[in-house]
Structures are given as C-alpha cells and as structure tokens.
Amino acid sequence: LFKKTLPSNCISLNSRDGQQIFQESYQSGHSACFFPLVSQFRTQDEPAFCALTSMVMILNALEIDPGSIWKGPWRWYDERMLLGCPPLKVVIRIGMNYDEFLSATVCNKLSVVNVRVDDNSDIRKFRECVQMCTKSDKCFLVATYSRCALNQNGGGHFSPIGGYHPEKDMILLLDTARFKYPPHWISIESLFNAMKVIDDITGNFSFCQLTGTSVTIVQTCVLNIHSNFR
Amino acid sequence: LFKKTLPSNCISLNSRDGQQIFQESYQSGHSACFFPLVSQFRTQDEPAFCALTSMVMILNALEIDPGSIWKGPWRWYDERMLLGCPPLKVVIRIGMNYDEFLSATVCNKLSVVNVRVDDNSDIRKFRECVQMCTKSDKCFLVATYSRCALNQNGGGHFSPIGGYHPEKDMILLLDTARFKYPPHWISIESLFNAMKVIDDITGNFSFCQLTGTSVTIVQTCVLNIHSNFR
Numbered sequence: 001l002f003k004k005t006l007p008s009n010c011i012s013l014n015s016r017d018g019q020q021i022f023q024e025s026y027q028s029g030h031s032a033c034f035f036p037l038v039s040q041f042r043t044q045d046e047p048a049f050c051a052l053t054s055m056v057m058i059l060n061a062l063e064i065d066p067g068s069i070w071k072g073p074w075r076w077y078d079e080r081m082l083l084g085c086p087p088l089k090v091v092i093r094i095g096m097n098y099d100e101f102l103s104a105t106v107c108n109k110l111s112v113v114n115v116r117v118d119d120n121s122d123i124r125k126f127r128e129c130v131q132m133c134t135k136s137d138k139c140f141l142v143a144t145y146s147r148c149a150l151n152q153n154g155g156g157h158f159s160p161i162g163g164y165h166p167e168k169d170m171i172l173l174l175d176t177a178r179f180k181y182p183p184h185w186i187s188i189e190s191l192f193n194a195m196k197v198i199d200d201i202t203g204n205f206s207f208c209q210l211t212g213t214s215v216t217i218v219q220t221c222v223l224n225i226h227s228n229f230r
Numbered sequence: 231l232f233k234k235t236l237p238s239n240c241i242s243l244n245s246r247d248g249q250q251i252f253q254e255s256y257q258s259g260h261s262a263c264f265f266p267l268v269s270q271f272r273t274q275d276e277p278a279f280c281a282l283t284s285m286v287m288i289l290n291a292l293e294i295d296p297g298s299i300w301k302g303p304w305r306w307y308d309e310r311m312l313l314g315c316p317p318l319k320v321v322i323r324i325g326m327n328y329d330e331f332l333s334a335t336v337c338n339k340l341s342v343v344n345v346r347v348d349d350n351s352d353i354r355k356f357r358e359c360v361q362m363c364t365k366s367d368k369c370f371l372v373a374t375y376s377r378c379a380l381n382q383n384g385g386g387h388f389s390p391i392g393g394y395h396p397e398k399d400m401i402l403l404l405d406t407a408r409f410k411y412p413p414h415w416i417s418i419e420s421l422f423n424a425m426k427v428i429d430d431i432t433g434n435f436s437f438c439q440l441t442g443t444s445v446t447i448v449q450t451c452v453l454n455i456h457s458n459f460r
Contacts, residue, residue: 001303001304002305022265038268039244041271043270043308047302071277178269178290182269
C-alpha cells in the first residue's frame, strides 16, 4: 500500500485550502503549538507506534532532557527510550491503549490532565481545552479516536493536535502515520464524535493535555501499569 | 549532551522572530516548499545520517512511491531503504560525502541539478536557485556545508532548505540533527561561505536541486559509485 486518499471531511495541510486555514489560524493566535510540534514531527517507527510517537513529539517539543543517551553522545527521545510502556514487542504487535498511554506519560516526566469522553460529555469542554492549548507552546493535546468514525482507514488512533481555527471550528491533526495520511484539518465535532466511539478494551476514546514536568517516581508508574491497567 | 545553543547568527524558527520571518517569507511566496517538507521533517536515525535523512524527507515530500515495503503492508521511505548508497555500517560510522549523495539521489528516482561551489562561484546563482525552488512544492534544495564556518558544532553537514525571506536574504535550514539544533534561519551569505570551505575528501561543499522522477537505471548508479566516486 502506498498512502490512502484523505476522505472529503479532511483537508490536507499541504493543500492551498489547508495552508489558508493555517494562516488564519496563526493570525488568530491558535497555532502557537504548531511550530514547536511540527519541528518535532515524526513518522511512527512501526505501524502500531502512534501512541509512542505522539508522546515522543511532545517530549521533544517541550525540550525535556530524557537523562539517557539516544545515540552517539546525544540525549534525545525516540520511541524505544520511553519508560513505563508495555514491552516493545507487544506494542509493535498490538499498539497501546489509552490507559497504558496515560500511565506512560507520567513515567516520562509529563504532567497530564486526562478527560474521558462518553455520550454525556460536552463538546464545549473539549473546545475550551483546544482553545487554551493551541495558544500555548508549553501545553499539547493528544486525542485518541476511532479512525472509522472519521471515514479513515484503520481502527483506534492517537494524534497530537497542531492548531485550531476558531471560525471554522476545525483542528489540525498531525497524524504520525505519515505513510498513510498527511497532516490534515478536520472539524472539532467530527473528532469529538470519533472519541465517543467505544473501544473494546478501554471503553470510550478520549483526550489529554500534556505539559512538562511531573515529579512522579518512575517505579510507581511501573507498578501502576501492572496493578491497575493490566 | 542535550542539544547545543544556536549561535547568534541563527534564528530559531520556533522563536517569536523566527515565526515572524516565516510569516513574511510565506507572504512573499517563498515558503511554498515549507509545508510539504515540514510535513516530512525527520530526526536523522543516526548521528551521521544527515545525507540520508535529507534525501528521505525530499522523497516523501515529493510523494514518490519507493516500490518496496517499509513496514507492515506499507511502502514508504526511511533511511535504511535507500538505493545506491555506501553500506549502512559505513554510513553510520563516517556519513556520506557529496559525490556519494549525488549518485544516490539518481538511484532513488530523483532528478538532480548539481552546483559545485568554490571561491570563484557567484552567490547570485545560488540565490536564484533558492528563489526558484522555495516558490515550488516540487523542487527542493539540499546544501552541504561546513558547520564550523557557521559557528555551529560539528563538521560537514547536509540540510534541506525550507524557505527564503527576500528582504532579509535569509534561508531556513530544516536541520535533521534535531537532537542538536532546531530548524533555524540564517543569511544566504553565511551559508554560501560555509559551502566554499574545502572538504578533505571531495573538495568544496556544494548544493543541489532535487525534483522527481528520474528514469536512470539503478544498476548504472551502483556502477558509478564504484568506478567514479570511490
């Protein structure tokens, strides 16, 4: 397979329209998160690494020092260096669920505000979070959602949010599965509905807000994974 | 080591000034190459992979189908899939030189216009190339230059050029060594002077202009590497 065609509800950032939406979004102040995030944009290293890659983009965008060597003499985050995740061979095969992702964010020095989405959730709360985070270069949003509900190819997926356009009420998904889809704009409402879809393992998809740096002890997280999330 | 401080002749794209320069550059029409390139921005997989990663960014920005599997069912370029390069274990150790890079571009379906820079070269020719390519989303520039000459840490380096600001006469380097430096603006003159520096192995550093798709037969390239460039 070489790429997929974006469904008509999505507007590629690279298109003329997508760039125009970006310009208006930037003027509105709601793309402050864009430059730090896109400067760390990555293709996920494996087809099931969307959660890990979303986290790596945010850790590097926040300029958090991993305190351990990446390669050569350099400290830097890539997917294989994250703490508190399920074993990589498991993630390569089946990916991660939202609970595992949340636990791992804390292990990797991120402060997380987690919001569960279900049929009773109010889109206004999500929009407020988007409006706040996209105006900041220190706060980033990750959404988990059903690709099917967006007419996209695939199942559950994690994406960082790279910008917001207030009048159009659209957000920019910096999709880390770049071998499949380019970065694209989509209506907040569509994304919110795609978060309400129920996941077999963890219930509804959700979103969270990430900032650095938490002080949680790594060992606690590792214990959490085994006791609560497995 | 965790990152390096950009020298004062470089302006980080993420800074307020860097974003302002980007906005003006975009309005001038000289950042047409930015969105396709930044949508494929990568961290080089190894500290010496700058040439390979620059090429991968451009191949993916041009949406060229590699015709071979990356991972899972997907076809996509990463550094380990490029054709006509020296053996990876050699590139990991010592990187690639400009001749090897040129040869590999052709093997990987890119059409290349190669311009050697020396003390007699005219900066106007380089500026013309920059002005032309940055207005297009189908033509990309890669420069090799001496980092030392830019007061940066390191030796010879490859970078794709992501935009141009006509009044300030500055270009945007989308540095793939993101563990070291963020994307940054620098004057064309500084970069041009850094291309004039003589490399021990291949002579002066240089630049080239890449578009897709060449029809050169791969075997020819492989022979070229051994007969002419080694």
